[in-house]
Amino acid sequence: MRKMSDKQRRMITFIERFLSDKGYPPSIRDIQAGCAISSTSVVDYNLNILESRGHIRRHADVSRGITLLTRTQTSDSLVPVPVIGMIAAGEPIPVPTPDTWDVAAVSETMEVPRELTRGREDVYALKVKGMSMVDALINDGDIVLMQHVSAVDNGEMAAVWLKGEKEATLKKVYIEPKRIRLQPANEQMKPLYADPDDVEIQGRVIAVVRQVA
């Protein structure tokens, strides 16, 4: 892949921005105007070079038939995840049902890079309400990505429902003889010990996403 001329680089950038902005590719004359090029034939000329270099693909006689080859490869590494509800200290944790799995049926969905879910299929998202999970380094408004499991390995972070206290928390779970140790992610804080019968594992924490600004 040779180095592009400055003009060609501007064109590629323009096409990218136009595409993600408007949702459809630019026409030759859009590029001409957007990159301050004097003639459509100059655009055509450089577009052909960009195609022969493998940066784009052109479809003859098709209006706006320009496809980006460099970036667009990654397009399907976005995974839709259903946001099935809130998680708060005093409220039961929403549990996914066959219904809520259907992305189309859920009121809200978010899209996350496939690297975050690592290809897991049964991932859902919860929005954190309240400051009760700061000991898990999780803030009000954070999004928690969960995987639906009924048991977790030692040391994994899980959404836990404490039946007796009627309380939901996110803790690292350690199974010990005759009791379960619930350790906050902030390891300076003291663990909580609970009876196995009192603990309901609702899911495993996959990731946390916090949007600040």
Add this chain to the structure above:
Amino acid sequence: MRKMSDKQRRMITFIERFLSDKGYPPSIRDIQAGCAISSTSVVDYNLNILESRGHIRRHADVSRGITLLTRTQTSDSLVPVPVIGMIAAGEPIPVPTPDTWDVAAVSETMEVPRELTRGREDVYALKVKGMSMVDALINDGDIVLMQHVSAVDNGEMAAVWLKGEKEATLKKVYIEPKRIRLQPANEQMKPLYADPDDVEIQGRVIAVVRQVA
């Protein structure tokens, strides 16, 4: 959102497939052929309905100017972000240079949904090393998405370099008369006060991503 007719549903599906297949939207006549519709005016008629229902957007006088508004617009909403370094308590915060902006020139990049960056151009990522930022509810190994700015509004979370202490932190910044208040995100913790000359704003925190499992 009302019920779509069978024909309209076929059209939407066709547009989705065409778009993800070819990379550009179909023309009216593409839809006509792809959905076995007898006339272009019928396509036009139903497209207008779909637009008024909020399923698509049409751009007048623009060839192939159809945009999908529903969730299927996943095409290229992934944005590459350069991971330009680590952030740790005792080390200077890496600052982006024109070099590191070039996604191709950086050793590591990550891809995040466009919703996270909200279209900002000058976004980079730092990996957090150490537990020094737990008071900002940020853990060892977290990824912090930053925007390169030299000043922030009151209350915004920023990466701050304290010259005197030679220390980097992430705090909410409040400008007060003759001093700057640095407030941990965990609001139960006490603020830190610093001299304006001692504070260097290195960037604004956009988001935090933590991958747990």
Add this chain to the structure above:
DNA sequence: GTGATTGTAGAACAGGTGTTCGTTATGCTT
């Protein structure tokens, strides 16, 4: 039934848009 509403047909029009062609600069090699 009548009339309104919705959906379908076919064709033609007008403007958008890719393409082509002859010509002229520009830069590098010999």
Add this chain to the structure above:
DNA sequence: AAGCATAACGAACACCTGTTCTACAATCAC
């Protein structure tokens, strides 16, 4: 200076494509 590849220019052409118009069928309300 001459030769040659690269790049730019402007205009015209031809097709693609959105749009519009009239006519007609199907459904429903009254």
